[in-house]
Amino acid sequence: MDKRMILYRGSLKSCNYHCSYCPFSKHPISERELDRDRVQWWAFVKNLQKRAKALHIGALMVVPYGEAMIHRWYWEGMAQLSASADIDAAGIQTNLSFSVSEFLSSFEKAGGVPEKLRLWATFHPEMTTVSEFAAKCRELQNHGIPLCAGSVGVPENLPLLQALKQELNDIYLWVNKMDGLRRSYTQEEREAFEEIDPYFVRELMRVPSNAAMCQNRLFVEADGRLRTCNISSTLEKNWAALEDFPIPECSRKQCSCYLAYGGRGDFMNQVLFGPYPLFRIPRCPKAVFLDIDGTLLPSKDYGGEPCIADVAPDVMAGLEILARQKVHLLFATTLPYREAMERCRKIRHLFAGGIFAGGAHLVLEQKRETFYELEDTWLADLAALKKECCFRVLTYRNCGKLYKVTLLRPAHRPWLWQEAEMVMGHVSDRKAVRYYIEKNCLQIVSADAGKARGAEVLCRWLDISAKDAAAVGDSREDEEMMKRYRF
Ligand code: SF4
Known part of the structure; x- marks a missing residue:
């Protein structure tokens, strides 16, 4: 607390x-x-x-x-x-x-x-x-x-x-x-x-x-x-x-x-x-990492209608102030880049890039970009469980290389941890990957990918120390990042 x-x-x-x-x-x-x-x-x-x-x-x-x-x-x-x-x-x-x-x-x-x-x-x-x-x-x-x-x-x-x-x-x-x-x-x-x-x-x-x-x-x-x-x-x-x-x-x-x-x-x-x-003493961060779903924008159901909600006026005013002060605003989201940009199209011009796909894709606009890739040898084994476990497999690739997998269920059937563990047991190189659950999505990324790690890399790219960065989010995926980049 x-x-x-x-x-x-x-x-x-x-x-x-x-x-x-x-x-x-x-x-x-x-x-x-x-x-x-x-x-x-x-x-x-x-x-x-x-x-x-x-x-x-x-x-x-x-x-x-x-x-x-x-x-x-x-x-x-x-x-x-x-x-x-x-x-x-x-x-x-x-x-x-x-x-x-x-x-x-x-x-x-x-x-x-x-x-x-x-x-x-x-x-x-x-x-x-x-x-x-x-x-x-x-x-x-x-x-x-x-x-x-x-x-x-x-x-x-x-x-x-x-x-x-x-x-x-x-x-x-x-x-x-x-x-x-x-x-x-x-x-x-x-x-x-x-x-x-x-x-x-x-x-x-x-x-x-x-x-x-x-x-x-x-x-x-x-x-x-x-x-x-x-x-x-x-x-x-x-x-x-x-x-x-x-x-x-x-x-x-x-x-x-x-x-x-x-x-x-x-x-x-x-x-x-x-x-x-x-x-009333300004904190003056040099970089701020902001989660999208549930933080910058209201949460949405995955697989549901795209929701281009407005950012709350006080948040918008704060973002504009920070941008004017040349603070690096960075997304920190589990969404893939394209979807994040679509959802945040009203504010993306204020942002310098960020952490996407749960840390599997890092972007510093027009400067640097990196992906944490996954082997895809186990994909067929997971796909074999589609019917039994009621999911669709969505894959995200860069130049043909896999960096994120989403096992998408209908909105009314959220994933339970035991079910996710059972499914992940079919991934051959289990240590090389990590997963997290977002309601009806089981997300799989490289074990090296995460928001905290992504924030560390982006700070290094920007030559900013951890004490000059702040992070905001509202989910378990944000916890480690927020612990390291506390206000
Ligand atoms: S909602 Fe506003 S007016 Fe009401 S207690 Fe909180 S700060 Fe005060």
């Missing part, structure tokens, strides 16, 4: 900044309220340290109303969480108004691990300057703290954000859509914001809600109340008595902000932003 992520919001509702549009800048806070927030925060930190492993929680992000990083208890708590062996990463949203040197020394003193801290730094143009904000971002980055920076896409602020982008160099600058704009962005504005934030197009998409995509997330409030995400309604269970994550519930029509849609289990979130996409 993928590790889970939680968001935490304390009872704090105040900020040291006074941005004109923000309700928290006007909310004065008393010592008593601050005390309450501190006590609740420490109770939460201790509780999370104790239960992260049992609840399979790998990451936390603090999303306060107002500014939390001006309070030392957050510095120390984040340090302790980052030092916890069960926590992969601990992040917090901040306006970055704190003293970086004081924070770093306190964080270090409390045993914090900078590489496990994540900062989501929001630029507030009314309260700070581009150079002051960018200098702080760079200072934190130089101390090994991963972070993203960003701001609301106010059209009037475009020149400032363009300047900030320049100053931030390789630190990602996100742009949130402006909710109070009361009009659509013009084409020119959209393009300008996309120039700043290549993922801005995702901000403008409508993402219909789907609670099934929110199984590994939870939003925890200071008093222990729970929600599935920051905008969904309160659940019945309480954090203090939680034994396992509840079944996600959602009454929303849309996942309308990054904290909602960015934390869903959609694979494109992880391809673009790594295992904990809510931190």
